[in-house]
Amino acid sequence: MGCNVDSIAEKLAEKQKEISIGEFFERNKHILGFDTLTKSLVTAVKEGVDNSLDACEEADILPDITVKIDEIAYQEYRVVIEDNGPGIVKRKIPDVFGKLLYGSRFHDIRQSRGQQGIGVSAVVMYGQLSTGRPTIVRSKIAEKEYAIEMEITMDTKRNEAEIVSEEVVLWEGKEHGTKFETTIKGLLRSGEHSVFEYLKNTAIVNPHARITFHCDGDTTVFKRATDQLPPPTVAVKPHIEGIELGTFVKMAKESDRRKLGSFLVNEFSRISYRTAREIASKADVDDDTNPSSLTLDECKRILKATSKVKIMAPETDCLSPIRSMLIKKGLKNVLKGYRPEFYSPPTTREPRVYSGNPFQVEVGLVYGGDLPSEGSVRVLRIANRVPLLYKKGGCATTTAIKNIDWRIYGLDQRGGSGMPSGPAIIMIHVASTRVPFTSEAKEAIADIPEVVDEIERGLRECARHLRTHLNREKRRKKISRKFRIVREILPMIAEKSADIVDRDVPPLETVMTKIMGVVYVEKSFDWENGVCRGILDINNYTPKEKELVIYIEKPYPETELLKSSIEPAFDGEYLKWDIESLSSSKGESIEFEFDGGLEKEDVGGLEVYVEGVKETSLIGAETLPDDWGVELAEIEKE
Amino acid sequence: MEKRYEEAMDNLARLATQIYEQLGGGEIPEMQVTTRSKSNIEFDQRAGVWKLGDSKTKRSAKKLSGARMILRSLYMMDFIKEMIEANKSSTLREMYYISEGWEKAKFNDQKESDRLAEDMEIITDCLREDFKLRPEEDGARVIGDITIEERTRKGDLRRINCRDDVGDSGYTIPYNVEEDKVNFTDIGVDFMIAIETGGMFDRLVENGFDETANALLVHLKGQPARSTRRFMKRLNEEEGLPLVVFTDGDPWSFRIFASISFGAINSAHLSEHLATPTAEYVGVTASDILNYDLPTDKLKKTDRTALEQELEDPRFNTRFWRDEIETMLEINKKAEQQALAKYGLDYVTDVYLPEKLGEIGVL
Ligand SMILES: Nc1ncnc2c1ncn2[C@@H]1O[C@H](COP(=O)(O)OP(=O)(O)OP(=O)(O)O)[C@@H](O)[C@H]1O
Numbered sequence A: 001m002g003c004n005v006d007s008i009a010e011k012l013a014e015k016q017k018e019i020s021i022g023e024f025f026e027r028n029k030h031i032l033g034f035d036t037l038t039k040s041l042v043t044a045v046k047e048g049v050d051n052s053l054d055a056c057e058e059a060d061i062l063p064d065i066t067v068k069i070d071e072i073a074y075q076e077y078r079v080v081i082e083d084n085g086p087g088i089v090k091r092k093i094p095d096v097f098g099k100l101l102y103g104s105r106f107h108d109i110r111q112s113r114g115q116q117g118i119g120v121s122a123v124v125m126y127g128q129l130s131t132g133r134p135t136i137v138r139s140k141i142a143e144k145e146y147a148i149e150m151e152i153t154m155d156t157k158r159n160e161a162e163i164v165s166e167e168v169v170l171w172e173g174k175e176h177g178t179k180f181e182t183t184i185k186g187l188l189r190s191g192e193h194s195v196f197e198y199l200k201n202t203a204i205v206n207p208h209a210r211i212t213f214h215c216d217g218d219t220t221v222f223k224r225a226t227d228q229l230p231p232p233t234v235a236v237k238p239h240i241e242g243i244e245l246g247t248f249v250k251m252a253k254e255s256d257r258r259k260l261g262s263f264l265v266n267e268f269s270r271i272s273y274r275t276a277r278e279i280a281s282k283a284d285v286d287d288d289t290n291p292s293s294l295t296l297d298e299c300k301r302i303l304k305a306t307s308k309v310k311i312m313a314p315e316t317d318c319l320s321p322i323r324s325m326l327i328k329k330g331l332k333n334v335l336k337g338y339r340p341e342f343y344s345p346p347t348t349r350e351p352r353v354y355s356g357n358p359f360q361v362e363v364g365l366v367y368g369g370d371l372p373s374e375g376s377v378r379v380l381r382i383a384n385r386v387p388l389l390y391k392k393g394g395c396a397t398t399t400a401i402k403n404i405d406w407r408i409y410g411l412d413q414r415g416g417s418g419m420p421s422g423p424a425i426i427m428i429h430v431a432s433t434r435v436p437f438t439s440e441a442k443e444a445i446a447d448i449p450e451v452v453d454e455i456e457r458g459l460r461e462c463a464r465h466l467r468t469h470l471n472r473e474k475r476r477k478k479i480s481r482k483f484r485i486v487r488e489i490l491p492m493i494a495e496k497s498a499d500i501v502d503r504d505v506p507p508l509e510t511v512m513t514k515i516m517g518v519v520y521v522e523k524s525f526d527w528e529n530g531v532c533r534g535i536l537d538i539n540n541y542t543p544k545e546k547e548l549v550i551y552i553e554k555p556y557p558e559t560e561l562l563k564s565s566i567e568p569a570f571d572g573e574y575l576k577w578d579i580e581s582l583s584s585s586k587g588e589s590i591e592f593e594f595d596g597g598l599e600k601e602d603v604g605g606l607e608v609y610v611e612g613v614k615e616t617s618l619i620g621a622e623t624l625p626d627d628w629g630v631e632l633a634e635i636e637k638e
Numbered sequence B: 001m002e003k004r005y006e007e008a009m010d011n012l013a014r015l016a017t018q019i020y021e022q023l024g025g026g027e028i029p030e031m032q033v034t035t036r037s038k039s040n041i042e043f044d045q046r047a048g049v050w051k052l053g054d055s056k057t058k059r060s061a062k063k064l065s066g067a068r069m070i071l072r073s074l075y076m077m078d079f080i081k082e083m084i085e086a087n088k089s090s091t092l093r094e095m096y097y098i099s100e101g102w103e104k105a106k107f108n109d110q111k112e113s114d115r116l117a118e119d120m121e122i123i124t125d126c127l128r129e130d131f132k133l134r135p136e137e138d139g140a141r142v143i144g145d146i147t148i149e150e151r152t153r154k155g156d157l158r159r160i161n162c163r164d165d166v167g168d169s170g171y172t173i174p175y176n177v178e179e180d181k182v183n184f185t186d187i188g189v190d191f192m193i194a195i196e197t198g199g200m201f202d203r204l205v206e207n208g209f210d211e212t213a214n215a216l217l218v219h220l221k222g223q224p225a226r227s228t229r230r231f232m233k234r235l236n237e238e239e240g241l242p243l244v245v246f247t248d249g250d251p252w253s254f255r256i257f258a259s260i261s262f263g264a265i266n267s268a269h270l271s272e273h274l275a276t277p278t279a280e281y282v283g284v285t286a287s288d289i290l291n292y293d294l295p296t297d298k299l300k301k302t303d304r305t306a307l308e309q310e311l312e313d314p315r316f317n318t319r320f321w322r323d324e325i326e327t328m329l330e331i332n333k334k335a336e337q338q339a340l341a342k343y344g345l346d347y348v349t350d351v352y353l354p355e356k357l358g359e360i361g362v363l
């Protein structure tokens, strides 16, 4: 028996040999996102565009990217991607496009789209496997007058690039940039999982990029919504919180430092000598110990101790969040066709850490208008500014959305769990030095508890804004209904009943007050030859007497007040009137005149502010904004 | 002006005054209307009919819909007032078209204005006819030996014998059958028979059933108009004529009988005025279908639901109706009146009706 086992082991040993990475991926195309024809096309475009955006941002260039797709034979597409990035130096071109696991970002701890050095070489490999054609790369760097064009294939066994041909060419009108052309088997579809959708969503979260898409004769241009490049990211050291034991042991073994203290201070972020000493003492390890001689148990104790010591959150300059204003701009730029009724102020959460990797969550929410109200809400899932189109079900973003009872925020959701439905789009951006993807194809974010929790918090922030908006809308509708009663119906009831009983029309103020319960301000402006006459009618349709202060901005600080029926309490950049007592059901009217060569448009949008009434019982004007007080104090000091 | 219109005017003015005074007193105007639904009808032991209960619906100008209803009511009042003053009348449909010009008070469809007219009856305790409003459908026909005195448009009285002075289509019941318009001077028949379909009415006329059975034939034309029901009610009450009802054998025909005998839900506020509680049902019953082996149709799904609803309806909660409804559901069949023609054209007058009326004790 024993000898038999030996011989089997021997036999197996004959078969056991190194598998080349290329061969491995060739057999496991799905890991890289080439499992279906439709997806293969999307993946090819995505890898190219991601690289172009990374390269442009690193070189501080506003990206201008062109994607071109043509069907050249049945289910065979030529894909061309061109950018205005820094270009690639000649000697590196073969490795970038023809060697898997070759890249500039694998060892850097900072946010970038590319992480693994697989992306574009996998496209080259897939193209070669599916159509047998080489990839043509052209690249020009600013320092050279000419561009290099190379035809590249890949030796998957040796994981090496093979150069089929190489020539020097003039690239008319191009200072720098890279273009590559691959032919792949694929299928061009429209809808949720399409190249178009990927580019559209890319444009939303990269409002600084201009993307042109030529597809079978049609051209779409996603214009820039901003000329502001995201601030450059800086590579950082790992953060010790939550780092895995194995990684820590490996770092300690390989460290050049001779003392634990300086190892912790120099190879991790945010650790001072004081903190290092505190960790060492809590872990009961001498801080002079040579890191390479730490025992496994000591390493364990050190990591355990870090949780008892307060360590600052990681630096955030390694991350590049999109930030509220640009998220909103990006969403507006691409979604304006739907005329959404509400853009929730986007949320950018504070950075946090999972397993030593800083990450940051951003959430945006768009509601109403012409967005389809049937079916689930649409979700834009973004990782490091790259839209994710596949594996929605197994993604942390979906988990977080499903964890929330959306009904309390005003969206429909059957049974208070699962995907909510209604006319809404939710955008979730997870930025990290290492986004925890579920696979090399970078299609979904893993359910890391810290990440899910942060997404959930971000979602709730936006959802609260939505609820506030919907409540305000509801109130507005209710008030506008009451308005119609008081304005249109009640006077007719009064007239008709008076007519039937043959008596005078009764006064309506008291009844109006009972129905409305608000202070109503009506402003009207009349413009003639540069002189502007304004009338403010203030009606107290509440049961109580009110003491009010009325403010109105002047069109320009130098605009002069010619007349006012009530003497203003302040006349400067704005006007202020005190109305000391306005009884219930009574009204007050202020008539005034401005001079100063005003245009008709100048008086159109003048805001009226009122002090002395709650926001909920005021129509036709705004309550005094919070920051108005600051301005006031300054002016009154002078 | 006649007293009934004077009363209507007074009642309407009272309602307008109420709203006017609420407004003047600084109160939000409101109106109370008795709720009309299956859940708000009660059996009146004394009158033997189903009437509206006490539950009320409030219409307040606090709500947009309530404010609009109050405004519409005022416009309708004003319109009625003008008609009475000008001694004109209009159909409900005409009023609906006129309301197009009422701006914020106009209706979305005629159902709304018809319903509001009924509400006004309830609120003022008057009849639609007192408001000079009438339905557009022409009245039903009657044939038989009774003599009627009718006041013509010109104001003079005309005597009409409903057998001798009319053609084959009979005497047409006018929309107003109150005493100021119609009175009965001579009654030569023993009972009234109300018939659902025109085909059967004509059959009985052709066979001379009015003379052989000494009956007044009344054509219902489906769900009978108010004037038809009122006409029969007056003959029953004032002249003591028994009323029997002869319809198709299906759930919808049962409802026709219910509205004649018990009172209809929509006009439950007028049950005492319109319903004839002593009316008897002749057929076609479910038992007739079995006993006379009549040609039938299968019940449709809507028929079955209608029957099931009737089992829940308090008005049908008698031994006779429960048995008949359950039997019909069981055999899953319905039959038309004219199915009796299976045994020849004279069968209905020679055999069926004599047998059935005999059972009831009318013949
Ligand atoms: N358009 C480009 N312009 C300039 N440099 C590029 C361009 N495309 C790729 N590179 C360089 O080639 C490297 C390899 O790209 P590749 O897509 O294979 O990997 P990656 O982007 O680093 O990681 P990932 O596998 O996650 O995409 C990049 O790291 C980058 O340095």
Ligand SMILES: [Mg+2]
Binding pocket: A047, A050, A051, A113, A114, A115, A118, A119, A120
């Ligand atoms: Mg890449």
